[in-house]
Amino acid sequence: MAEAGLIQFDEWVDLYAERVETMRTSAVRDLFAAASRSDIISLSGGMPDVRRLPLDTVGEVAAHAILQEGIAGLQYGESPGRTQTKEVICRLMKDFDVLITPEDVTVTTGAQQALDLLAKTFINPGDAIITEGPTYLGALQAFSAYQPTIHTIAFDDDGMRTDLLEKCLATLGPRKAKFIYTIPTFQNPGGVTMSLKRRTRLLELAHAYQVPVIEDDPYGRLRFEGEPVSCLRALDEEVIYLGTVSKVFAPGLRTGWVIAPHPILQKLNMVKQGSDLCGSALCQVIVEHYFNETPWRDVLSDMCGKYRERRDAMLAALDEFFPPEAHWTHPTGGFFVWVTLPPYVDTTQMLSIALEAGVTFVPGDGCYPAASGKGHNAMRIAFCYEEPEKLREAVQRLSLVIEERLELYRAFINAGMLRPERLSEEGI
Ligand SMILES: Cc1ncc(COP(=O)(O)O)c(C=O)c1O
Numbered sequence: 001m002a003e004a005g006l007i008q009f010d011e012w013v014d015l016y017a018e019r020v021e022t023m024r025t026s027a028v029r030d031l032f033a034a035a036s037r038s039d040i041i042s043l044s045g046g047m048p049d050v051r052r053l054p055l056d057t058v059g060e061v062a063a064h065a066i067l068q069e070g071i072a073g074l075q076y077g078e079s080p081g082r083t084q085t086k087e088v089i090c091r092l093m094k095d096f097d098v099l100i101t102p103e104d105v106t107v108t109t110g111a112q113q114a115l116d117l118l119a120k121t122f123i124n125p126g127d128a129i130i131t132e133g134p135t136y137l138g139a140l141q142a143f144s145a146y147q148p149t150i151h152t153i154a155f156d157d158d159g160m161r162t163d164l165l166e167k168c169l170a171t172l173g174p175r176k177a178k179f180i181y182t183i184p185t186f187q188n189p190g191g192v193t194m195s196l197k198r199r200t201r202l203l204e205l206a207h208a209y210q211v212p213v214i215e216d217d218p219y220g221r222l223r224f225e226g227e228p229v230s231c232l233r234a235l236d237e238e239v240i241y242l243g244t245v246s247k248v249f250a251p252g253l254r255t256g257w258v259i260a261p262h263p264i265l266q267k268l269n270m271v272k273q274g275s276d277l278c279g280s281a282l283c284q285v286i287v288e289h290y291f292n293e294t295p296w297r298d299v300l301s302d303m304c305g306k307y308r309e310r311r312d313a314m315l316a317a318l319d320e321f322f323p324p325e326a327h328w329t330h331p332t333g334g335f336f337v338w339v340t341l342p343p344y345v346d347t348t349q350m351l352s353i354a355l356e357a358g359v360t361f362v363p364g365d366g367c368y369p370a371a372s373g374k375g376h377n378a379m380r381i382a383f384c385y386e387e388p389e390k391l392r393e394a395v396q397r398l399s400l401v402i403e404e405r406l407e408l409y410r411a412f413i414n415a416g417m418l419r420p421e422r423l424s425e426e427g428i
Contacts, residue, residue: 019145022370041394043381044360046188046335048247052303057294058250064293065285077281080269081107081257085284088291089243089257096220097234098241104259106268109279111218111244111256115142117271118214118240121264122178123148130168130180132160134338134367134375136188136216139181148178150369157329159184159194162201169209179212179240184232186219186334189367189380193332196229203236212264216242219334221300224308226332233259240264245287247335248300253283307335313388314381317395323406335384338364340377341402344409347379350401359397 066073072082080086086102093100108114115138123129123146131139133152143150151172153164160182169177182202184194194202206213215232233241244256258268272278290296314337318328328339341347348363364378381398383391 019147022144022147023141040355040358040360041386041390041397042360043383043386043391043394043398044362045385046247046382047385048251049303049306049385050250050252052299052306053250054294054299058290061289061294062286065282065289069285073282073285075281077278077284079106079273079278080265081105081279082281082284082288084288085255086257088288092243092291093233093241093259096231098231098259100259103262104265106258106260106265106272107279107284108256108258108272109276110246110251110254111216111242112138112142113254113272113275113279114242114256114258114268115139115216116145117268117275118179118258119143119146119148120271120275121267122212128172128177130165130177130211132182132187132190133369133372134189134364134378134380135181136183137362137366139216140367140369143181144369150372151177152368152372152374155187155190155192155194157192159187159192159198160202162198162205165202166205169205169211172209174208175210177209177211179214180206181214181216182232183216183219185217185229186222186331186336188219188334189336189362189364190338191329191331191334191336192338193229199230199232199235203232203239212238212240214240214242218242218244218247221248222304222307222335223333224304224311237261249287249290249296253287254280255283255287304333307333307384309388310383310386310391311337313391314383314395317392320392321396321399323399323403325406326402335382337381337383339379339381340364341379342406342409343377345377345402345405347377350405353404354398354401357397357401359394359401361398 083102085107086105089105090100090102108117119142123143125147127148128151129143129148130151130153132155135152140150151168153160153168155161165180180202182194184199186193203213213232217231220231231241233239238261241259242256245253246256258265260268311331315330318337325342326339328337331337348365351361351363354360362380364375364380367380368374386394
């Protein structure tokens, strides 16, 4: 037996499937252990602040769910999910002008499972898929297990650059990409939201090149300011839409969903059977009771108020402490800010020093496909979980780590040992 904490020689290394080679562990998950040290302020996880849930109400809901529907909740359920859960989802989607019936929905074990099922359904090794770059690292993990070639499209303040998307699609040709994956609202990790004009253009291009669109929308209800922008699924019934209760209720209940055209849903349901037979019926019952019987909108609005305060605190601290060479996004909702540093800074290398300084973040290269060489000078910082004072402290700590590195390069430049324009080429 290997002792906990000791590194064990991997005698099975030649037996693993090739797909495991192309996968990478999530930097965020790896960091969770370190981030639990009490002196560390974590800006890495996208964790909703479940501390603000009314636990007595949730407890009553859970007890109610078990006492009223215990047998159903404790039994295997239908693979596509309980009809009652789907009815709740249909009502939730009405808020987004998406009018559907339970047959249009499959309940999944979080949106994360939906990503895996879609990848398993669509991707053969070497197939082209298109994502934003940077994108959600959990999506990259799910997709890369099926060995696609991932083409990334940059975003700006208006979301995915559809001019670049068009170029990419034109190079690949019609019906050549298996899907376009996008997080149009409060993107992870960018925090940016795609404008209506870009949404319309993306859908036009998807139709012209006959490529399905996957819209991942965990943050759509977490808006702090401005008017909502129509979700892609409300603009086009062929869009595959992913939703989840994780950021509006509780990720511990692992309940998400897919809305898709029926032929795609049929394939997904078949793939899901091989994956988990069915999701947790008990969690679905709790979700139903929570959304049917509690003032969840008030709870969410209270949480959004808190997230907004934290976003404000983080942006103010960035203005106050970060060097002029740094740039960052200004999210109007969601959980994340994306910071870009000069090209000669490597944020993965910087992470261990930041940990010593008592702060964590997600290095940018984890939000791009492996070996793409992109994102090394960027980082995702999350404002969702810590209180404003702690966020300020964390940003200040981080700024000292960054400043130290910038000083080093400035010294090289001043000593004439480096020309600023050659810094990135010289790889230091
Ligand atoms: C963009 C995006 N998609 C999917 C997920 C996974 O969500 P779930 O908890 O529903 O599996 C997350 C979680 O952070 C996310 O940010």
